[in-house]
Amino acid sequence: MILTDFQVFEPANASPKPAVVAFRLDGRAAPRQAAPLTPRRTTMTDEYLNRRTFAIISHPDAGKTTLTEKLLLMSGAIRLAGEVKARGDRRRARSDWLAIEQKRGISVTSSAMTFEHEGCVFNLLDTPGHEDFSEDTYRTLTAVDSAIMVIDAAKGIETQTRKLFEVCRLRDIPIITFINKIDREGRDPFDLIDEIADQLALDVCPKVWPLGAGGQFQGCYDLDHDRLLLEDGADSGHFGKVVELSGPDDARLDEILGDAAEQARETMALAREGYAPFDLKAFAHGALTPIYFGSALKEFSVAEVLRDIAQYSPPPRGQKAGEVEVLPADPSVSGFVFKVQANMDPNHRDRIAFVRLCSGVFKRGMKLTVTRTGKTLAVNNPIFFMAQDRQRAEEAVAGDIIGIPNHGALGVGDTLSEKSGLRYSGLPDFAPEIIRRVRLNDPMKSKQMKRAMTALAEEGASQVFTPALGADFYVGVVGTLQLDVIEARMLAEYGVAAALEPCGYEAVRWLAGDAAKVSAFVAGNQGSIAHDRYGSPVYLARSQWDAGYAAEKNPDIKFLKTRERV
Numbered sequence: 001m002i003l004t005d006f007q008v009f010e011p012a013n014a015s016p017k018p019a020v021v022a023f024r025l026d027g028r029a030a031p032r033q034a035a036p037l038t039p040r041r042t043t044m045t046d047e048y049l050n051r052r053t054f055a056i057i058s059h060p061d062a063g064k065t066t067l068t069e070k071l072l073l074m075s076g077a078i079r080l081a082g083e084v085k086a087r088g089d090r091r092r093a094r095s096d097w098l099a100i101e102q103k104r105g106i107s108v109t110s111s112a113m114t115f116e117h118e119g120c121v122f123n124l125l126d127t128p129g130h131e132d133f134s135e136d137t138y139r140t141l142t143a144v145d146s147a148i149m150v151i152d153a154a155k156g157i158e159t160q161t162r163k164l165f166e167v168c169r170l171r172d173i174p175i176i177t178f179i180n181k182i183d184r185e186g187r188d189p190f191d192l193i194d195e196i197a198d199q200l201a202l203d204v205c206p207k208v209w210p211l212g213a214g215g216q217f218q219g220c221y222d223l224d225h226d227r228l229l230l231e232d233g234a235d236s237g238h239f240g241k242v243v244e245l246s247g248p249d250d251a252r253l254d255e256i257l258g259d260a261a262e263q264a265r266e267t268m269a270l271a272r273e274g275y276a277p278f279d280l281k282a283f284a285h286g287a288l289t290p291i292y293f294g295s296a297l298k299e300f301s302v303a304e305v306l307r308d309i310a311q312y313s314p315p316p317r318g319q320k321a322g323e324v325e326v327l328p329a330d331p332s333v334s335g336f337v338f339k340v341q342a343n344m345d346p347n348h349r350d351r352i353a354f355v356r357l358c359s360g361v362f363k364r365g366m367k368l369t370v371t372r373t374g375k376t377l378a379v380n381n382p383i384f385f386m387a388q389d390r391q392r393a394e395e396a397v398a399g400d401i402i403g404i405p406n407h408g409a410l411g412v413g414d415t416l417s418e419k420s421g422l423r424y425s426g427l428p429d430f431a432p433e434i435i436r437r438v439r440l441n442d443p444m445k446s447k448q449m450k451r452a453m454t455a456l457a458e459e460g461a462s463q464v465f466t467p468a469l470g471a472d473f474y475v476g477v478v479g480t481l482q483l484d485v486i487e488a489r490m491l492a493e494y495g496v497a498a499a500l501e502p503c504g505y506e507a508v509r510w511l512a513g514d515a516a517k518v519s520a521f522v523a524g525n526q527g528s529i530a531h532d533r534y535g536s537p538v539y540l541a542r543s544q545w546d547a548g549y550a551a552e553k554n555p556d557i558k559f560l561k562t563r564e565r566v
């Protein structure tokens, strides 16, 4: 992994001491005026330095949606609590396949949201929380520079948190940890941070400490700035007041916390001294995580997290393209597609490629080359995804996410650039472990079925294979839930009723190596050969064992479980 060194970013209008915002976020009582989003208007090549492109990773129910909403409220990007959810509900109401999401209480789509705060532009990428969508999530995480890991204070690290964390670790992504729901009865704070340190092998550095929990919860203490974060009124339960102290020994701590002050001092001293001091380099390399105890629902520590993403999380870093590393300051525009989403708006049958820009200053109307096809694309209608709306993107810089509407010209993993031949690495296809034959209820619909399957594969959620023999069509996925989504979407969006049924294969391997030997193997094993949508040959195996056996018997050929997009 290559990281460019960076300096702590000071927003242009930052006060000498980082501002802590004390206001209610729930929109019920005099919230902060929603700040209008300043239109993007830069030609400066170092504008990327104020971009923070990040994701929130968590196990379902830990509070990712609530935290997202509070971050958007704080930035003024939305005005009322409940809008993120409401937006989700509207989306769900419009689309059948999203009904699956609703029914199972999960989020199966990823999306991007851009908002500004204190002179910093945040690009928040949503990651699906369900394990079946790990491949999609994996790709989304290749497009971020940092992540917030949300942990439920009552539960600690859960399975999906750990999986997502492992993906972040592969790229050494810096992680800010938000331990949520401290307004409820939870586990001991030291237990929780020790668990993070031990299980994730990370150095930990508490930044905001909880004062009591559940019924005894009194607020939080910002350890770096000696500020008490308190409820805005007796029994309101909501954050709303900041009291600046000279330090934990300040007598006002006793006035405010009463008998609990002494114990708070003791635990805070342990929290400060018992763990690693904050080290920006270690954080930037993913070796240390700052920890914020808070409550997304009650808005405790949300401002501190937002402040510190701006302050500490790195701006866009260099991205690897084969042997070269493309720096964000490189004047030549480039980016890669990490997601394709079709029918976001069923009224328009649109298909949008989400592109993470990696270098240069992009301008609307620019012509970029798609490396895979060699074709040039005039990007006339690029989109920014704001919290609630889409906005035409006139200019964008490294770290920004732009949506490019297209009719199949762009697939997941594609590189777009002004320079020809550039190809970003790190967006692999994973060999699916669930392979199904597509059985049509109406055989006359086979053309539509192929169109639907190819379009779905281009989104990256599934893969399609055509066997060398016969007229079948196979679909490969990583998790079973995707099968339901595919069936539902084929019907809803393409009018094709189809069943996905077992076909006897359980493993797929891409074939690579000496071309003549691969061709000979393909010719001699036609019954077990299929081609992916790029025409590359794959070996279909009846079991994992069978795949291993074939590889052992043919040492000159590589049987690959992952393949970088060509």
Ligand code: G4P
Pocket (backbone or CB within 6 Å): 058, 059, 060, 061, 062, 063, 064, 065, 066, 067, 129, 180, 181, 182, 183, 184, 294, 295, 296, 297, 298
């Ligand atoms: P997710 O996106 O990670 O799946 O979690 P989400 O934000 O939807 O939160 C899951 C549940 O946890 C929600 O309750 C939410 O209100 C609650 N929650 C989130 N943050 C906090 C917090 O800081 N404190 C407390 N006490 N609860 C929190 P729900 O009952 O499932 O949904 P809802 O009806 O409240 O929306």
